Amino acid sequence: MKLSNWVEQTGCPCTLISDGEFQALEQCTRIRGEEALTYLESLQYAHALENPRISCVICTPEVQALIPAHISGVMITETPKIAFFRLHNDLVRHREKRPTVIDPTASISPLAYVAPYNVVIGKHVELQPFVVVNEGSILQDHVRICSGTVIGAQGYTVIKEDADRAFIGLDAGRTIIEQGVQIGSNCNIECGALQLDTTRIGAYSMIDNGVLIGHGTVIGKRGLIAAETEVSGNCTFGDRLWIGVNATISNAIMVGDDVKISLGAVVTKDVPSGETVTGNFAIPHRTFMRNLKASLAESTGSAQMPPPRGQAENS
Numbered sequence: 001m002k003l004s005n006w007v008e009q010t011g012c013p014c015t016l017i018s019d020g021e022f023q024a025l026e027q028c029t030r031i032r033g034e035e036a037l038t039y040l041e042s043l044q045y046a047h048a049l050e051n052p053r054i055s056c057v058i059c060t061p062e063v064q065a066l067i068p069a070h071i072s073g074v075m076i077t078e079t080p081k082i083a084f085f086r087l088h089n090d091l092v093r094h095r096e097k098r099p100t101v102i103d104p105t106a107s108i109s110p111l112a113y114v115a116p117y118n119v120v121i122g123k124h125v126e127l128q129p130f131v132v133v134n135e136g137s138i139l140q141d142h143v144r145i146c147s148g149t150v151i152g153a154q155g156y157t158v159i160k161e162d163a164d165r166a167f168i169g170l171d172a173g174r175t176i177i178e179q180g181v182q183i184g185s186n187c188n189i190e191c192g193a194l195q196l197d198t199t200r201i202g203a204y205s206m207i208d209n210g211v212l213i214g215h216g217t218v219i220g221k222r223g224l225i226a227a228e229t230e231v232s233g234n235c236t237f238g239d240r241l242w243i244g245v246n247a248t249i250s251n252a253i254m255v256g257d258d259v260k261i262s263l264g265a266v267v268t269k270d271v272p273s274g275e276t277v278t279g280n281f282a283i284p285h286r287t288f289m290r291n292l293k294a295s296l297a298e299s300t301g302s303a304q305m306p307p308p309r310g311q312a313e314n315s
């Protein structure tokens with residue numbers, strides 16, 4: 001695609017300095033494909049433009065002087081992010097429509113909705129009443145989705161235009177539910193936001209009722225996620241994850257294999273493999289318990305401390 005062909009689609013006052021070809025739209029700090037179009041508003045991230053995979057950029061006039069020679073397409077505007085996502089939304093609206101493919105062994109309730117385009121449903125998939133499967137979704141074999149769940153739900157990519165107005169960046173990525181996954185009722189599994197983003201639930205993972213999985217998040221194999229958990233976008237979890245009831249995980253968190261996240265925990269930092277974290281904000285479970293005991297001892301005095309579990313008060 002040529003940058004010059006899409007200038008008018010941004011809906012923003014802009015000037016095309018030089019033309020170039022691009023294949024996908026990407027955040028400047030997360031380039032995965034070749035010939036990427038990105039945007040840059042702050043000089044703080046100008047070093048990211050050194051990535052040879054960037055072929056086009058939308059930027060402010062202040063950034064223009066710092067653009068490396070390998071970037072052929074340059075467009076300047078006072079609002080690069082707005083222009084970038086307006087172009088993104090227009091490309092989503094005009095993306096290719098491929099007829100949905102459903103394996104004949106799938107069991108789909110007549111009260112479920114499956115988008116007529118860009119969906120693949122594998123063997124022995126079960127969709128209960130009021131399930132919604134949106135475009136860009138792939139459900140592999142033996143997946144079971146319970147009532148009221150949305151696969152490929154609209155993500156929460158909010159673009160502020162000014163103090164009073166904003167718009168949502170449409171989803172261009174995919175949602176992949178791997179083999180043997182079961183997802184409970186009233187869950188929202190959001191679609192990947194940009195073209196190369198994928199939300200993925202690993203094979204044989206089990207997700208309880210009322211869980212939110214944000215856009216671009218990847219769950220490893222055999223994960224167990226309890227009810228009302230909220231996972232923000234662009235997180236990555238390893239295999240054999242366990243998350244307790246009502247936990248919250250912040251955006252872009254990296255979590256290793258064999259991690260346990262206690263009920264109600266609020267996770268704001270990366271968690272290494274094998275760790276158990278507890279609390280708000282979550283810290284290693286052993287540290288949390290040690291701090292809790294110290295706090296109780298300090299506030300009540302040792303004589304007023306409750307007896308250990310299983311021990312009589314007068315013993």
